Amino acid sequence: MNPPPKFHIRIRFAEAGKIRFVSHRDVARLFERALRKVRLPVAYSEGFSPRPKLSFGLALSVGHESDAEYLDVELTEQIEIEDLADRLTEALPDGLVVHEVAHREHGSDSLQQAIVSCNWRISLQGAPTAAVEAAVAEALAAEELVIERVRKGKPVIANVRPAILELRVVGSDGSEPSDSPTAGDTLLEAELSTQGTSLRPAELVAALAARSGHEGLVESRVWRTHQWLIVDGVRREPLRPPEPTRRDLHSCPNRTRASQLPSTELQRSLVEN
Amino acid sequence: MESVWSQLEPLLPLVQKPARYIGCEDGAKAKLPDPSLISWCFLYPDTYEVGLPNQGLQILYEIINERPDARADRSYAPWVDLDALMREHEIPLFSVEHHTPCSAFDFLAFNLSAELTYTNLMNCVDLSGVPVRSDERSDTDPFVIVGGHCTYNPEPIADYVDAVVLGDGEEVVGDITDVLADCRREGVTERAQILARLAHVESVYVPSEYRPLYSSEDLTTASLVGIEPIGDAPSEITKRTVADLAEWPYPKEQLVPLTEVVHDRLNVEVFRGCTRGCRFCQAGMITRPVRERPADQVRTMVSNALERTGYDEVSLTSLSTADFSGIESVVTDIMDDSEDAGCGPISVSLPSLRVDAFGVGIAAQLQRAKRTGLTFAPEAGTWRMRQIINKLIREEDLYEAVEAAFSQGWKRVKLYFLIGLPSETDEDTLGIIELAKACVAIGKKHNSRASVTVSVGGFVPKPFTPFQWFGQNTHQELQRKVNLLKDAARSSKGVQLKWHDPKATLVEGLMARGDRRIGPVIEQVWREGGIFQEWSEHFGIDRWDEAMEANGYRFEDFVFRHRTEDEHLPWDHLFAGLHKDFLWQDWQDALAEVGLEDCRWTPCYDCGACTGYGIEHVVASATPPAGGSQGTGQDLTTGGIVPVTLGTKPLTGSTARS
Structure with a gap:
């Protein structure tokens, strides 16, 4: 019997604001939950304690922010990715924003080795x-x-x-x-x-x-x-950067850098809340 | 109201686990600070990871935030690194939602689940810039309120808190909020007047409205002879009991933290109370009667919350969870629902697993996503001892459970025991290792690397249990028993022994049954830097020894000595629903090695918990669960016999022996 087919997607996301104090490991857990919330058919490892098959790029140190984080996910079936970036952003806590999702050829180097x-x-x-x-x-x-x-x-x-x-x-x-x-x-x-x-x-x-x-x-x-x-x-990026017009300025950390700094960020979170 | 975030933010890169201090949880309420609202800050006096999952605080947090006239935030004890930085930079304790200083709230409400957190309670109040002693607080300071299981004897911290809530908090928080709202409307701002009104709220104890009476003026040698109201406060305060859990489907939006915490999963409370009658167990005594949540509501709460949170594990919480009526169909429904919803594999865990094959079978079936460890709590090593504590598990029950576990793929099981129980002999103590060895032998049949971890805790007698009169073993005696176990475990392959520090058990005992005189001892330990006493790296007995000596007290008087039937207990002015004469009779039965059945399925023996409230146990099924009324693995429906010795009850017993 042939092994079941595998499908892969690559996700590019930004991490900014208070959430920068969350560890890489915890960000991985936040994604695991978000992927379940949007009901993605994530593949699981075999064995006594099956784990979802996610693989992240280089770990981001606690306290650092990023416009360019990557995550590869293995799926059990092919999916539509059209509005997935928005749905994932919705399912993630404030400060984690998914900019791009793309299908990925299986077999290319893992992010950690390739960067x-x-x-x-x-x-x-x-x-x-x-x-x-x-x-x-x-x-x-x-x-x-x-x-x-x-x-x-x-x-x-x-x-x-x-x-x-x-x-x-x-x-x-x-x-x-x-x-x-x-x-x-x-x-x-x-x-x-x-x-x-x-x-x-x-x-x-x-x-x-x-x-x-x-x-x-x-x-x-x-x-x-x-x-x-x-x-x-x-030299290129694992996924192309988001296009400036894709999202309004408010949700794009790349363009709201100044407003995310301490005092204004707080005001913003108060207003949003 | 000002936020301390801009001062705090530059410090966060300097501390461990800064995610503890940023809030941002899914489910967090974010009503903005508004002076027209009655404001509560709910605090857990330990780290964020330990405190965040506390269900009691989450329930009250939601209930208050649902009120249009009130709002609530949360706060936790900062770890020692941030604590030091906050003091250096003069940053007050803050709420995690808005980083508002805690001193700006009307109420600072602490959950007290463990006695060793009392020094952290004082530290949190102090770090808020609020005087630690209640009589030093001014009209503008918040009211410090405590609730939770420890508050069934609040006397050791009575001079440091403004009000104590006994029992279920769902209704009382609303009543307290109403009192403050009324005072504001009427222009009453004087602290003493507001406290006097709070003292008349059912189940609220305001310690400053009561005075302790001692047998002589020299408090170091005196005995407590009474605690009486100073003014017109009620002479007895009765715990609050929510009659129908179905009316309180909280938390509706369990908090999902950004960083890993203990019990990091969905938790749904399926019932409150327990009538198994384990005599050492305070939780089982003070939370009676049994009130089950309707199975349909459990199912809805679980499926809604799994969808909202993305968790892949749900824990059905209660005492002895397998006793929930129709537990099998409830968990099967949960598994089916989650499969239908396409959320991926889901595990259901029952934190309090019964010692029988039924429990293991259910555990294996339920943990589809991941398997957690299996823990059983036989509590004592011999049948004689288990009769005394009324935990009527036969050796065969344990062996069947262990057989089931190893045969279904588990390689290690954990067993919990208590040492220092009433009338315990060395034979009883060593029986723990004998049981563990037999379990290892069973495991070896299935896996050559099978092992058993034995976890041993020193017994602390607690208020409102039949053992409240029993003199706790000294720490030297507990250490001697630990050493006996260590020696025996050394020659037992496959048995790993873990134990609790007997010195920490001693301090726990001091606070569990101490009276108001112990307050200054706790304060001195806190002032000497003794915070996070639950954490072995921060616990030190020396500070406690010094503080006891400095105040002229001896552990003997509060912890080690047996108490007599006519002695005034520090919690006698409080009422947990259990008649004192029932507890005394049960204590005498214990000493006579006489067991007591679970009253859910046998006639009432009038402990008082139901009659006092005019309510009944709320159980969905009149048939005892598989395993019988004492969980002994026997099927009562086919005429099995519960091995309870229902001998003649001795009406007059000797005083405690040990």
């Missing part, structure tokens, strides 16, 4: 923008950027310079609107490798803090804006 790099947007506090700019320039010019990290319980020295694919200061005190709660922050954009020697945003900030001479330099908000994979030698 080669991620883009990050990082807001920094604790040092003047000029000091951050200098530290960034110094880091980019350096042959080596050595950090100490703990791996498997042991301290390890690593040169993480090759993991910095792109790094620039994109905003500072003057460049943000004056009513923005981020005024005073410095905004960084970085593309960091996830293969070979990888580098996490917090590690990058710690390395910059050491070079800037401002030990108090810390990240206040961190957003993942893109995850990249290489297909036939071309």
Whole structure:
């Protein structure tokens, strides 16, 4: 007898606001429940404790937000995906928004193995923008950027310079609107490798803090804006980003970044509630 | 009302599990802060993961939010890391819905399910910026109210709370809200006046309206001789009992948290009360009579909630759940409904599994989505001991249950026992390991790696049980028994032993039966940093020893000594529905090793729980469930015999022996 046919869908979603404090594992549980609520024919593993067959991309650290999270789901039958993104968003808690759903060929690499790099947007506090700019320039010019990290319980020295694919200061005190709660922050954009020697945003900030001479330099908000994979030698996203007109500005975290910052976010949640 | 969110948010990346503090649950009510509404903040004095699933608080939270003139939020004890940061940054305790300071609410209402949370109660009140002692609170401070099983002896915390609610809360929260609404309309703002009115609400005990009487002025040696009203408050406060659960289908929208909590599944209460009559069990005594929810309502509540929440597991909650009339057809219907709805595989769990093959069979059939562990609670190691505690499970019943479990694929079963029970001998204690060894042998027939986990807790006598007069074993004695068990378990392959810290059991006992004199002891432990005493990494007996000594008290007087029939008990001014002479008689029966049948299917023995309220047990079926009136695995319909020794009841017994 042939094994039952398998069908796969890939989901792209955003995670923003208070829900950033929920762990990756808990987000997985939220999706399991949402998939049941919309009655998707999810495939289950065999055995004593069957589990739904979901596989996520790279885990997002607690406290980080994202416009580009991915989830692959195995199904037992082919389904219509036309309004699935909206139905899933409806079934998920506030702050999790599904932007795209697509059928996926079986057999392509799992997300975790395929992703080669991620883009990050990082807001920094604790040092003047000029000091951050200098530290960034110094880091980019350096042959080596050595950090100490703990791996498997042991301290390890690593040169993480090759993991910095792109790094620039994109905003500072003057460049943000004056009513923005981020005024005073410095905004960084970085593309960091996830293969070979990888580098996490917090590690990058710690390395910059050491070079800037401002030990108090810390990240206040961190957003993942893109995850990249290489297909036939071309860098692309696992699913194309949402089209700007697809959704109204209100529900798209990509465009309401300023309004999601602390005080306004609270006002918004009060109004919505 | 101000929100503390903007102050809290930068701290959250610094603490463990920040999702505890963000709210956003599915099912959360979000009535905006509005000074014209009577406002309640429902608190559980332990972590979010432990407190969120509390069904009692969820029920009251919904009932209050349904009222047009009131609103409710929730709060939980922040873990020690955030607690320290909040104190450093002067952030007050907040509700998780709007991050409103708790001090801005009219009522801070705590559920007290465990005595060891009392220091956390004080900590939460203090962290709210409210004075911990009720007599230091001003007219603008919230009223601190407590409810839940521990409040059947609220005396140890009587000076720290403004009001205590006894029994089912569904109606009382409304009555209390009405009192405050009336006061506002009439312009009454003085705290003492409002408290005096609350003291006249049925089932509400306002401790400041009562004074304890002692045998002498030196409180360190005195005995409690009475607790009397100071003004015109009633001399006895009777618990509230909701007669018909069908009228209260709550929670209608169970909270679904964003982060994993204990009991993280749909929970539907199928009945309240239990008349099996286990003499150690306070829950079974104080929640009588039995009131079942109609099966149709259970089915509707389950199917609606599964669809709304996306949970794949539902737990039917009650004491001894398999006793629910027609439990088999109810669970079969639930499974069929969920299959029809296309929600994927669903598991139904019965948290309180009866010790017989019937229970296991049902468990195996019900757990289609995932199998959870199987736990049985024989409670004592010998038949003699089980007669004394009236948990009339025969060895054969246990062996049949275990046989059924291992043969159906479980590799490990868990057994719960109590040590330090009345008249317990070392033979009784060691009988625990003998039972476990026999269970392992049964398991080995089916799986070479079969094992049995034995979980042992020290017995704490509780108010309103037949054992309320019994002197608790000292922690040294409990430790000696644990050591006996450890030695015996070491030579028993396949038996794993876990035990509760006897020192924590000692403190539990102090608060379970202490009186108002114990309040300053608890306060001192809290002031010395003794919070999260339920958590072994934060519990330390030294603080308790020091606080007892500093106040001049001895554990002996409150915990270890046996009490006599004529002694005034600290909870004698409260009434849980059970006649004191019934409890005393049952205590004497226990010492005479005489069992008592479940009155659902046998004649009434007049414990008082029904007659006092003019209501009857609400059971759908006049036939005892499979397994018989004591769950002994015998089919009574074919003439089985319940192994209850119904001997002559000794009318005058000796005092307790141990």
